[in-house]
Amino acid sequence: MEFALNDTQEMIQQTARRFADQELLPVAAAIDKAGAFPEAQVRKLAALGFLGVAVEERFGGAGLDVLSYAIAMEEVSRGCASTGVIMSVNNSLVCDPIQRYGDDAQRKRWLGPLARGERLGCFALSEPGSGSDAAGMRTTALRDGDAYVVNGTKNWITNGKEADLCVLIVHTDPSERHKGISALVVDRRESPYGIGKVEDKLGIKGSSTTSLVFEDLRVPVANRLGEEGDGFKVAMSTLDGGRIGIAAQALGIARIAFEEALAYSREREAFGKKIGDFGAIREMLADMATEIDAARLLIWQAAVAKDEGQAYGKLSAMAKLYASEMSARVTHKALQIHGGYGYVKEYNAERHVRDARITEIYEGTSEIQRLVIARETQRELAAKA
Numbered sequence: 001m002e003f004a005l006n007d008t009q010e011m012i013q014q015t016a017r018r019f020a021d022q023e024l025l026p027v028a029a030a031i032d033k034a035g036a037f038p039e040a041q042v043r044k045l046a047a048l049g050f051l052g053v054a055v056e057e058r059f060g061g062a063g064l065d066v067l068s069y070a071i072a073m074e075e076v077s078r079g080c081a082s083t084g085v086i087m088s089v090n091n092s093l094v095c096d097p098i099q100r101y102g103d104d105a106q107r108k109r110w111l112g113p114l115a116r117g118e119r120l121g122c123f124a125l126s127e128p129g130s131g132s133d134a135a136g137m138r139t140t141a142l143r144d145g146d147a148y149v150v151n152g153t154k155n156w157i158t159n160g161k162e163a164d165l166c167v168l169i170v171h172t173d174p175s176e177r178h179k180g181i182s183a184l185v186v187d188r189r190e191s192p193y194g195i196g197k198v199e200d201k202l203g204i205k206g207s208s209t210t211s212l213v214f215e216d217l218r219v220p221v222a223n224r225l226g227e228e229g230d231g232f233k234v235a236m237s238t239l240d241g242g243r244i245g246i247a248a249q250a251l252g253i254a255r256i257a258f259e260e261a262l263a264y265s266r267e268r269e270a271f272g273k274k275i276g277d278f279g280a281i282r283e284m285l286a287d288m289a290t291e292i293d294a295a296r297l298l299i300w301q302a303a304v305a306k307d308e309g310q311a312y313g314k315l316s317a318m319a320k321l322y323a324s325e326m327s328a329r330v331t332h333k334a335l336q337i338h339g340g341y342g343y344v345k346e347y348n349a350e351r352h353v354r355d356a357r358i359t360e361i362y363e364g365t366s367e368i369q370r371l372v373i374a375r376e377t378q379r380e381l382a383a384k385a
């Protein structure tokens with residue numbers, strides 16, 4: 001594996017870092033406090049090409065590789081975790097499946113507007129009664145002529161309030177489990193689904209999380225991605241890529257928490273010296289720095305595997321598992337280093353703890369990542385035997 005970034009990847013890193021420093025860090029606390037969608041910042045993401053990083057140029061995207069996407073996600077999330085997840089969902093969970101599984105007409109119709117920020121996407125798989133057991137979903141899309149009639153409710157939809165385009169995973173044959181599932185693009189301008197409850201969350205408060213309601217909603221058959229019955233594989237492989245983005249989000253949150261704790265440890269004095277000179281604090285800082293770099297290596301490994309067309313499901317699960325749990329540990333330590341100041345909203349440390357927590361849950365809980373890693377490792381061993 002090559003560790004050096006090429007010129008384009010370095011340029012993306014610098015651009016994203018500058019954007020985070022200038023446009024996100026100064027407003028991230030206010031976005032959290034207001035629980036408001038960062039509209040101006042998302043518009044700027046689009047202008048930088050960060051809403052369709054890996055979308056091919058011929059379809060209106062930036063045409064970059066997955067490693068560039070992971071690098072940009074880390075930097076943007078360092079600036080603002082809410083902006084990070086909005087970007088991640090649009091790229092990984094919406095543009096990616098349309099590009100990979102859509103036909104040219106579907107790609108031309110949706111990818112350019114999504115990459116340019118004229119449209120925003122969301123991904124609807126989970127339901128009130130099915131999360132980790134994705135194939136246990138109940139939402140149906142039954143064929144009626146040249147349309148599907150969709151009925152059901154989807155839950156935990158990031159971007160749900162603002163998105164006007166949804167990659168929807170449904171049962172087109174409810175008598176089958178995963179083999180009866182299909183993926184549809186539901187364009188709200190054409191098929192106006194309802195937006196249900198808007199969740200009041202612990203963290204990433206600038207991104208919306210809603211339910212989506214489908215009641216006898218007609219969606220053209222022409223909007224199906226791939227064949228009927230392919231939807232579970234579309235969803236699973238989409239999440240394999242999405243997990244790289246969420247891992248990078250977790251990494252960005254950990255980095256800013258670490259940077260702020262380091263700065264605080266150099267200023268704050270106790271017992272006549274800077275707290276950063278105490279062994280207890282230095283040990284924490286050393287562990288934080290080491291774990292942050294370890295997570296980045298796992299993320300880059302998964303991104304490069306995807307770029308090179310190798311199997312990356314296990315690698316992205318490893319990256320997300322480690323990065324999200326690392327982010328929880330690092331943000332907790334960062335809060336601890338701040339002492340009482342870490343617990344109050346005058347500093348950012350408590351926000352980073354809150355923002356990091358969801359990365360262990362969405363796009364597959366840590367328990368699901370361990371299941372994916374264990375299954376794949378056993379398969380690899382069996383194949384070698």
Ligand code: CAA
Nearest residue numbers: 125132133134135157158178233236237313362363364368
């Ligand atoms: N890629 C392609 N195909 C895959 C696959 C993958 N990564 N994983 C499984 N499949 C295929 C299998 O090969 C199998 O196909 P065949 O029958 O043809 O062999 C089929 O799918 C069924 O596979 P499993 O038997 O492994 O299915 P399962 O029911 O046991 O479930 C699971 C597997 C890994 C637990 C899966 O349900 C899962 O990933 N659950 C977690 C779901 C998740 O991450 N949800 C997050 C929702 S998105 C979100 O968070 C919202 C947001 O807005 C951010």
